[in-house]
Every structure is written in C-alpha cells, then in structure tokens.
Amino acid sequence: MSAHARIAGLLVLLTVVAVAGCAEPSNEVLFSKLSARAETGLAEAQYNLGMLYNNGIGTAQNPRLAFQWFEKAAKGGDPLGSYKVGCYYAGQFQEVVPPDSEKALAQKLVAAKAGYMLAQHDVAIAYTERGDPREAAKWWQMAAEQGDVTALVALANGYKQGVGVLSDPAKSYEYLLVASRLLSESQARGLKPQLDQQRKAIDLDAATLAEKAAAGWTLQPTALTMRAREGIDEARRIAR
Numbered sequence: 001m002s003a004h005a006r007i008a009g010l011l012v013l014l015t016v017v018a019v020a021g022c023a024e025p026s027n028e029v030l031f032s033k034l035s036a037r038a039e040t041g042l043a044e045a046q047y048n049l050g051m052l053y054n055n056g057i058g059t060a061q062n063p064r065l066a067f068q069w070f071e072k073a074a075k076g077g078d079p080l081g082s083y084k085v086g087c088y089y090a091g092q093f094q095e096v097v098p099p100d101s102e103k104a105l106a107q108k109l110v111a112a113k114a115g116y117m118l119a120q121h122d123v124a125i126a127y128t129e130r131g132d133p134r135e136a137a138k139w140w141q142m143a144a145e146q147g148d149v150t151a152l153v154a155l156a157n158g159y160k161q162g163v164g165v166l167s168d169p170a171k172s173y174e175y176l177l178v179a180s181r182l183l184s185e186s187q188a189r190g191l192k193p194q195l196d197q198q199r200k201a202i203d204l205d206a207a208t209l210a211e212k213a214a215a216g217w218t219l220q221p222t223a224l225t226m227r228a229r230e231g232i233d234e235a236r237r238i239a240r
Contacts, residue, residue, distance in 0.1 A: 025239070030232075031058030033239035038069065043076030048235035050084060057232065063093035074107065080228055083111035083119045090122070101126070112139060115222030117146040124151065133164030140164075144175070147219040152179035153191075160198065170206040173198045177214035 025033070031052050037045035050069035053062045067088050073081025086107030091099045105126045111119035124139035137158055143151035152175045158164045159172035176195045180188045199207055227234065 025236070027052075027058035029058075030236060030239050034235055037238055038072075041076065042238070043073045043078035043081060044234070045238050046070075046076060047073035047078045047081040047084070048232075048238060050081065051232075052235065054084070063088075063096050067093070067096050074110070079111040079114035079116060079119075079224060082107045083116055086111070086119070086122070111224070112142070115142075115224040116228060117143050117148055117221065117225040118228070120146075121148050121151060124154065128154075133158065137164030144178075145219070146221045146225055147182060149179050149182050152176070152182070156194075156198070160201075169198065169201045170210045173202055173207065174210040174214050177211060178217045181214070 031049075034045055034049050034052065038049040046069045050066045050073060052058050053066035053069060055061065067085070070081045070084040070088070074085050075081075086104045088097050089100045089104035089107060091104075105123065108119045108122050108126070112123045120139045120143040124136045124143060127133075127136035127139065137155065140148075140151040140154045140158070144155055155165070156172045156175035156179065159166075159168045159175065161167070173195070176191065176198055180191050180195055183191065202210070221229075230237075
C-alpha cells in the first residue's frame with residue numbers, strides 16, 4: 001500500500017471516530033443522565049425529565065411522574081415547568097389531577113409573564129372565556145409580537161369590532177396581512193375573503209399605511225419561547 005493510500009485510510013478512520021464521538025446518546029442513556037441531574041435539584045433538568053415521562057422518551061410514558069417533576073421544576077423557578085403544570089390542570093391527563101381552571105390559569109400566568117408565547121396564547125383564551133376581552137387583548141398582543149397567528153387574527157377581529165381594544169379597521173387589516181404571511185399558501189387562501197373584506201372597509205391611504213406597517217413587521221420571540229423550541233436538544237445539552 002502506498003504512503004498516500006495509508007494516509008487517506010487514516011483520515012477516513014479519524015473521521016469515523018470523530019463522528020462516533022459526536023453521536024448523541026440513546027434516549028435511554030439520556031433519560032438516565034437527566035434523571036441524575038434532576039435529582040440534584042436543577043429545575044431545568046426536572047422540567048425536561050418531566051417531558052421525557054410525559055412523552056414516553058427513553059422510558060415508559062408516565063403522566064403521573066411527569067406531573068410530579070413538572071411541579072418540582074415549577075417550585076424551583078422554571079416557568080416552563082409552571083406551564084406544564086397549568087396544562088395538566090387545564091385537563092391534560094385528567095387521571096392524574098382533576099381539571100381546575102383557576103390553578104391552570106395561575107400556573108400559565110407564571111410562564112406568560114416570563115414571556116412564553118404558548119402560555120400567553122392560552123392565557124388570552126382563558127380571559128376571553130371569562131368575558132374579559134380587554135385583558136385577553138393584552139395577552140393576544142404579546143403573543144402576536146412573537147408570531148402567534150391565532151393571536152394576530154384575534155386582534156384583527158378585536159380591532160374590527162372594537163372588542164377589548166378601540167375600533168381601528170386599518171389596524172385590523174394590518175394584523176390580517178401579517179397573519180396571512182405567516183401561514184402556508186393553502187391556509188392563507190382561507191383567510192383571503194376576510195382580508196379582502198377588511199381592505200374594502202378602509203380608504204386607499206389607510207390601506208397603504210397598513211400594508212407598509214405589515215411589510216415591516218418583525219417577529220420578536222422571547223428567550224423563553226426560543227428555549228421551549230429547543231425541545232429535546234435542551235435535555236441533551238443539560239445531560240452532558
């Protein structure tokens with residue numbers, strides 16, 4: 001074998017070893033390592049361990065244990081743990097805890113105030129159901145700024161009808177435009193009749209300003225929302 005061939009073979013071997021060394025641990029190993037970190041009291045590890053139990057990753061699905069770890073995470077100051085506790089009280093896995101709308105809202109408010117988009121979305125729905133459109137609009141606004149399409153459409157309807165906010169047809173048109181641009185092409189088609197109707201309700205100058213504002217709209221996801229989107233990648237990072 002030539003020297004060149006031996007060097008090429010060595011490089012291939014080193015590449016294989018390097019890739020193997022970077023491979024993610026199995027879900028079972030992840031569960032074991034994360035359990036150890038959670039037992040030390042690390043709230044983020046407790047939340048992620050709860051998610052493994054919640055979804056049956058690396059272990060058998062066990063909602064009851066998941067809830068226990070979510071509670072520990074929440075008490076340790078992790079707002080995502082609070083959100084999941086709120087989800088359970090909102091009716092998820094009713095065999096674990098009976099639904100309790102007051103507890104659900106209280107826990108989700110912790111996460112909403114910390115900036116979690118899904119919590120803000122849920123809190124807005126809760127206040128809508130309680131007949132408090134003004135408080136709902138406040139949380140819809142926060143969720144909309146992070147790109148929540150439901151929040152954008154809810155605000156558009158609010159500005160159209162003057163519910164929870166002052167009536168502003170142009171602002172309604174603006175929010176619908178932003179929502180349509182965040183949707184898939186097929187979903188946007190479903191919103192088009194409402195968008196066209198709102199466009200006809202305002203004059204040309206107002207429409208032009210609304211379109212310019214919508215074009216310049218930038219999503220502003222919070223650090224907590226971005227953290228939640230990491231999903232299992234955060235669990236892997238904590239378990240290292």
